[in-house]
Amino acid sequence: MKVKLLTAISLFAYQIGFSQTERILNGKVFSQNVTIKDVEVINKTAKTSTKTNAFGEFSILVSAKDSLIFFSKDYFFKRLKLTPENVEQNNLVVNMILKPEELDEVLITTIKFSHVGSSPEFSDSIALQRASRNLQKYTGVYDGTITNGMNFGAMGGGVFDLFRKKDDKTKLKSKSPELDFKKLIDASVPLDFFTKDLKLNPDEKELFLDFCDTDPQSKTILKQKNLLYTMDFLYTKNEEFKKMKNGPKN
Numbered sequence: 719m720k721v722k723l724l725t726a727i728s729l730f731a732y733q734i735g736f737s738q739t740e741r742i743l744n745g746k747v748f749s750q751n752v753t754i755k756d757v758e759v760i761n762k763t764a765k766t767s768t769k770t771n772a773f774g775e776f777s778i779l780v781s782a783k784d785s786l787i788f789f790s791k792d793y794f795f796k797r798l799k800l801t802p803e804n805v806e807q808n809n810l811v812v813n814m815i816l817k818p819e820e821l822d823e824v825l826i827t828t829i830k831f832s833h834v835g836s837s838p839e840f841s842d843s844i845a846l847q848r849a850s851r852n853l854q855k856y857t858g859v860y861d862g863t864i865t866n867g868m869n870f871g872a873m874g875g876g877v878f879d880l881f882r883k884k885d886d887k888t889k890l891k892s893k894s895p896e897l898d899f900k901k902l903i904d905a906s907v908p909l910d911f912f913t914k915d916l917k918l919n920p921d922e923k924e925l926f927l928d929f930c931d932t933d934p935q936s937k938t939i940l941k942q943k944n945l946l947y948t949m950d951f952l953y954t955k956n957e958e959f960k961k962m963k964n965g966p967k968n
Contacts (some may be wrong), residue, residue: 740764743780743800745810746773747788755812760787760946767946780805788812789945794908897935900927906945907952916956929962930955 753774755801760767770776780786782802789795793814794866803930804810912918930936933955939948 728793740779740781741805741808742777742803743810744775744777745812746775746810747812747814748774749814749816750792752789754793757793758783758787758789758791758945760789761785762787762946762949765946787945787949788814789906790814791906792817795906795945897929897940899940902940902943902954903927903930903948906943906948911949911952916952918956924955926959928932929959 736737745759747754747759747770753770755770755772755774756817757770757774757776758767759776759778761778763781764779766779766815768776768778776787777793780800782800782805786798786800787795788798793816796812796814798810798812810906909920909923912923912926913920916926935951939951
């Protein structure tokens with residue numbers, strides 16, 4: 719009886735030891751059947767990370783039940799909790815979703831330029847008016863005008879309008895919105911992280927981010943833009959947020 723008991727205890731201890739043993743996990747990251755390079759692969763449990771190579775391949779030290787995070791700025795980040803089967807098969811395939819392309823704000827204006835030159839009908843009308851006013855033709859008296867001369871006053875006004883409108887156009891510049899803490903979080907952290915991981919109600923997200931933004935450390939996160947550091951910060955602030963929301967206990 720004692721032998722059987724010792725055997726059972728040894729087997730149980732061996733299984734526990736095997737489940738906690740770290741092993742090298744190999745895998746590949748795809749998006750729409752195309753491999754992705756330079757994806758940051760983070761073992762959040764062990765606090766280690768690596769990157770995919772030119773073929774989308776990676777190798778990282780893991781244990782069963784470790785949490786892996788796959789991050790690339792052009793894709794929605796993906797989180798995966800490893801199972802013993804994942805570790806045993808040693809051939810992890812990860813599919814990431816490409817973010818929709820974001821365009822900067824564009825300001826479009828319509829600028830009408832003054833007409834340079836004249837139509838045949840307009841030229842005939844001007845010639846007829848000059849002929850009717852040409853005293854030299856009918857009276858022989860010179861009136862100081864130049865026949866078929868150019869109207870420099872009207873021409874100068876048109877040129878002035880051209881340059882004035884050109885100056886107005888140079889003042890119209892599109893402005894890209896500056897990145898702040900909340901925009902950084904919205905761009906890099908999906909909504910289900912707040913509901914599933916932080917256990918926040920959807921209507922609490924904005925209030926929670928305002929609470930985080932008041933912490934001076936949020937400025938550091940905005941400069942570093944490190945996903946692992948950002949998530950640790952959100953986890954810490956979430957504990958403070960819950961305590962503040964629940965209030966002091968009597």
